[in-house]
Amino acid sequence: MPSGSAIAVRHGRFLAVGEVDELADVYGGTVDYTLADKVLLPGFVEAHSHKDTGGIWQFTYVGFEARRGPNGRLWRGCTTFDAVIDRLREADRLLDDPDEPLLAWGLDPIFWPGERFDRRQLDAVSTTRRIFVAHSNMHLATVNSALMEQEGIGPDTVAEGVPKDDSGLPTGELQEFPAMALAGQTFRSFFGRTQSDESVLMFGQAARNVGVTTVADLGTSNLLDEAVIRQWIGLADETFPMRTAMFHGALMSAPDGDEACAAAMVDLRRRSTDRVRFGNVKLLMDGSIQGGTARLRWPGYLHGGPNGIWLIAPEQVAERISPYHRAGLLVHTHANGDQAVDALLDAFDQVQTANPLPDHRHTIQHCQMTTPGQYRRMKALGMCANVFSNHTWFWGDQHRTITVGPDRAARMNAARTALDIGVPLSMHSDSPVTPLGPLHVAWAAVNRQTPKGEIMGEHERITVAEAMHAVTMGAAWQLRMDDAIGSITPQKFADCTVLEADPFEVDPLELRDIPVWGTMSGGVLHEGSPQTDA
Amino acid sequence: MTPEAARLPLTVIGGYLGAGKTTLLNRLLANPDGQRIAVLVNDFGEIDIDGRLLNSTTDNVLRLANGCICCSVADNFAETLETVRGFADRIDRVVVEVSGVGQPHKVAQWGHSPGFSPDGIVVLVDPLSILSRATDPYIGDTVISQVTRADLVVISRTDIANVDELEATEAWLDNVTDATVLRGPLPTAVLLGPVSRPLGVDYCPPSKEPTPGSGTAEPQHADHVTLSRRLDGPISRPSIETWTRARPSGVIRAKGLIRVDDRPNDRTVLQICGSSTMVSVDGPWDDGEDAVVAIALPGTPRAALVKWLNLLG
Numbered sequence: 101m102p103s104g105s106a107i108a109v110r111h112g113r114f115l116a117v118g119e120v121d122e123l124a125d126v127y128g129g130t131v132d133y134t135l136a137d138k139v140l141l142p143g144f145v146e147a148h149s150h151k152d153t154g155g156i157w158q159f160t161y162v163g164f165e166a167r168r169g170p171n172g173r174l175w176r177g178c179t180t181f182d183a184v185i186d187r188l189r190e191a192d193r194l195l196d197d198p199d200e201p202l203l204a205w206g207l208d209p210i211f212w213p214g215e216r217f218d219r220r221q222l223d224a225v226s227t228t229r230r231i232f233v234a235h236s237n238m239h240l241a242t243v244n245s246a247l248m249e250q251e252g253i254g255p256d257t258v259a260e261g262v263p264k265d266d267s268g269l270p271t272g273e274l275q276e277f278p279a280m281a282l283a284g285q286t287f288r289s290f291f292g293r294t295q296s297d298e299s300v301l302m303f304g305q306a307a308r309n310v311g312v313t314t315v316a317d318l319g320t321s322n323l324l325d326e327a328v329i330r331q332w333i334g335l336a337d338e339t340f341p342m343r344t345a346m347f348h349g350a351l352m353s354a355p356d357g358d359e360a361c362a363a364a365m366v367d368l369r370r371r372s373t374d375r376v377r378f379g380n381v382k383l384l385m386d387g388s389i390q391g392g393t394a395r396l397r398w399p400g401y402l403h404g405g406p407n408g409i410w411l412i413a414p415e416q417v418a419e420r421i422s423p424y425h426r427a428g429l430l431v432h433t434h435a436n437g438d439q440a441v442d443a444l445l446d447a448f449d450q451v452q453t454a455n456p457l458p459d460h461r462h463t464i465q466h467c468q469m470t471t472p473g474q475y476r477r478m479k480a481l482g483m484c485a486n487v488f489s490n491h492t493w494f495w496g497d498q499h500r501t502i503t504v505g506p507d508r509a510a511r512m513n514a515a516r517t518a519l520d521i522g523v524p525l526s527m528h529s530d531s532p533v534t535p536l537g538p539l540h541v542a543w544a545a546v547n548r549q550t551p552k553g554e555i556m557g558e559h560e561r562i563t564v565a566e567a568m569h570a571v572t573m574g575a576a577w578q579l580r581m582d583d584a585i586g587s588i589t590p591q592k593f594a595d596c597t598v599l600e601a602d603p604f605e606v607d608p609l610e611l612r613d614i615p616v617w618g619t620m621s622g623g624v625l626h627e628g629s630p631q632t633d634a
Numbered sequence: 635m636t637p638e639a640a641r642l643p644l645t646v647i648g649g650y651l652g653a654g655k656t657t658l659l660n661r662l663l664a665n666p667d668g669q670r671i672a673v674l675v676n677d678f679g680e681i682d683i684d685g686r687l688l689n690s691t692t693d694n695v696l697r698l699a700n701g702c703i704c705c706s707v708a709d710n711f712a713e714t715l716e717t718v719r720g721f722a723d724r725i726d727r728v729v730v731e732v733s734g735v736g737q738p739h740k741v742a743q744w745g746h747s748p749g750f751s752p753d754g755i756v757v758l759v760d761p762l763s764i765l766s767r768a769t770d771p772y773i774g775d776t777v778i779s780q781v782t783r784a785d786l787v788v789i790s791r792t793d794i795a796n797v798d799e800l801e802a803t804e805a806w807l808d809n810v811t812d813a814t815v816l817r818g819p820l821p822t823a824v825l826l827g828p829v830s831r832p833l834g835v836d837y838c839p840p841s842k843e844p845t846p847g848s849g850t851a852e853p854q855h856a857d858h859v860t861l862s863r864r865l866d867g868p869i870s871r872p873s874i875e876t877w878t879r880a881r882p883s884g885v886i887r888a889k890g891l892i893r894v895d896d897r898p899n900d901r902t903v904l905q906i907c908g909s910s911t912m913v914s915v916d917g918p919w920d921d922g923e924d925a926v927v928a929i930a931l932p933g934t935p936r937a938a939l940v941k942w943l944n945l946l947g
Contacts, residue, residue, distance in 0.1 A: 276743065277711065277712070278744040281715075282748070284748065407775050409776075410735035410773065413773065414772040439771075442772075
């Protein structure tokens with residue numbers, strides 16, 4: 101691994117890499133020793149995240165695992181019902197306006213099997229203020245009686261997603277979006293506030309705090325909406341600490357068809373700036389493995405549940421991809437289950453055969469159950485893989501015992517196989533699904549350890565060097581930005597991750613614990629938020 | 635629209651690719667049978683509207699001269715329903731197209747949203763391809779799940795399929811679903827049922843034969859049997875259940891505005907769509923509007939229908 105003790109920066113780009121005296125002699129300028137004792141790496145690139153990564157922290161966090169918000173505040177994990185109640189009571193006290201709803205997120209009752217968290221616990225927090233607590237998967241919410249009264253949810257409410265208790269009253273749990281939407285204005289504020297300017301700015305803070313200098317926003321923003329385009333271009337000025345590759349969510353937002361959408365994206369691509377890159381689309385094949393909605397090959401789910409759902413009909417995938425492919429746009433497609441990958445590869449086979457494009461860099465997102473045979477097909481078709489390595493930590497034990505069993509779990513997120521076969525690799529957090537943080541993602545891929553201490557497939561581990569490459573150049577390649585970011589190379593943007601310790605020196609088991617100082621973005625230093633414990 | 639106004643019935647139309655959803659939706663918009671229908675589609679491109687019928691267009695709403703509107707379902711379904719609610723005083727019902735791989739019974743849950751009431755899950759089936767699709771490793775379970783959770787399955791392309799294909803399809807459906815299975819195409823008023831309030835029926839004492847549908851709220855169709863009956867006085871809740879279970883096999887659709895004795899101040903709405911019955915409350919009681927309307931298959935014995943309608947009470 102080449103290294104040096106200094107970098108020269110001019111006009112926001114790397115000018116040269118070498119030793120301090122040599123660079124000062126040749127290029128002049130001033131020497132800045134602010135980072136004298138730090139470790140600089142190429143800026144981390146998070147190739148799969150979402151806009152609400154920052155904005156979600158406007159709400160009270162009640163999740164099981166400790167997390168740190170964009171402002172540096174540590175939110176301790178709520179490991180008991182009482183801890184959740186205490187956290188919500190504190191938030192209730194801090195709200196002055198009695199009509200303002202209390203919005204919270206991150207609840208995960210999976211950690212309290214056999215116990216029921218419902219309206220009764222929330223009524224103990226407030227009988228007058230509306231309370232809406234989204235679960236960690238964002239597909240469920242629990243609300244209090246005050247909210248249900250105000251929105252007319254009661255014994256007469258007959259809906260599949262509104263379970264009742266023995267007394268005939270709704271329990272307060274609202275399952276899936278049609279039921280959650282019954283929470284009316286409160287539901288709309290929860291899902292609407294993450295679209296605000298403040299939310300975008302918090303995304304930038306969150307990225308900076310974990311050393312990320314470029315993110316991909318995978319289909320969270322409607323790029324046919326001029327207001328959204330202007331919001332991003334406007335906010336991402338030279339003071340904004342990150343670059344963003346924007347992916348239009350074409351699955352649901354192509355109201356005039358894919359040809360028209362592709363043409364709009366080609367036009368939009370011309371408006372790309374140094375900080376916001378357009379010209380990318382995202383599609384989705386299936387759901388999630390932990391949610392039982394991913395499409396699996398035989399023998400399906402270990403728990404015996406029905407196979408998952410298709411979000412595009414398999415026979416329509418090629419015709420949906422084709423307009424974007426022919427327009428030269430970059431297509432990243434969500435596919436978790438191995439059967440979803442089969443159908444996607446069939447489609448890319450057709451698309452590439454009809455309109456061969458030698459350097460397309462189309463990428464399969466998540467690739468969680470992709471088999472060696474499928475990786476060989478991906479290699480042959482020139483496709484890239486962005487694997488969801490964080491799953492080994494966040495759901496590893498559940499995958500071993502509930503969703504697919506220990507043998508298939510050991511082969512999930514097969515980064516080693518992808519590299520051995522020669523498929524360009526990146527790894528991601530899918531934040532806010534799991535916390536933004538490439539050091540954690542790298543740690544997961546290098547160690548493959550579950551919370552219960554199991555090693556989930558030792559043979560799929562990769563080295564620290566491979567992991568660092570995947571979260572820098574690997575990701576930059578898949579975003580077609582490797583000419584501009586991904587390495588400390590003269591002429592590229594001067595983007596660095598600034599760490600307190602060298603990932604190549606620490607025990608690989610401590611990778612995720614390396615403190616992050618902050619970032620350099622376009623030659624400008626951005627120190628992370630001071631960490632507070634309150 | 636006041637909060638007490640009637641809820642808009644919301645019907646979902648599902649079925650795999652090629653099942654005829656687009657054809658059906660275009661037909662509903664072109665021949666709404668006097669109903670003002672809001673059709674929610676995934677993609678405007680599939681909608682074929684004569685330009686002369688088009689009143690106005692905004693970003694995601696087309697307004698037709700016949701009173702119907704067509705909305706594209708943006709990525710936010712809750713927002714789309716809010717838009718539709720804005721038209722509540724100008725439309726009679728909502729029809730939602732579900733994508734070919736979508737799960738109609740899940741989309742139907744949106745029918746419980748404020749201002750709406752669920753009014754049936756209709757799934758279309760293509761008799762030329764359904765049997766091979768049902769065994770397809772990619773989508774077999776999806777198409778089976780669609781018909782399994784339907785209230786009404788309508789077989790399309792009956793003009794192209796031969797008798798063997800139709801009968802094989804019907805035999806297969808009989809095996810996998812409890813839904814009512816019919817051969818299409820069905821007139822709008824039969825497929826979607828009566829809608830508007832008041833139901834527009836003539837008075838008919840329970841002891842006498844009900845009158846045929848008035849022809850105002852629900853147009854007549856020569857082949858299908860439409861009968862209605864006015865009710866008088868509150869009805870007990872158990873008797874509603876007994877009554878719906880006793881319905882003759884030819885009944886496709888029924889709608890009742892009922893005063894139930896345990897909720898005398900509320901308007902209870904009873905809706906039958908194929909195999910399913912939905913009972914909901916949608917506002918305060920108005921005197922004099924209690925009535926039931928039923929639509930049955932051609933050939934359903936009139937006497938059986940009369941007898942059944944007279945059972946309620």
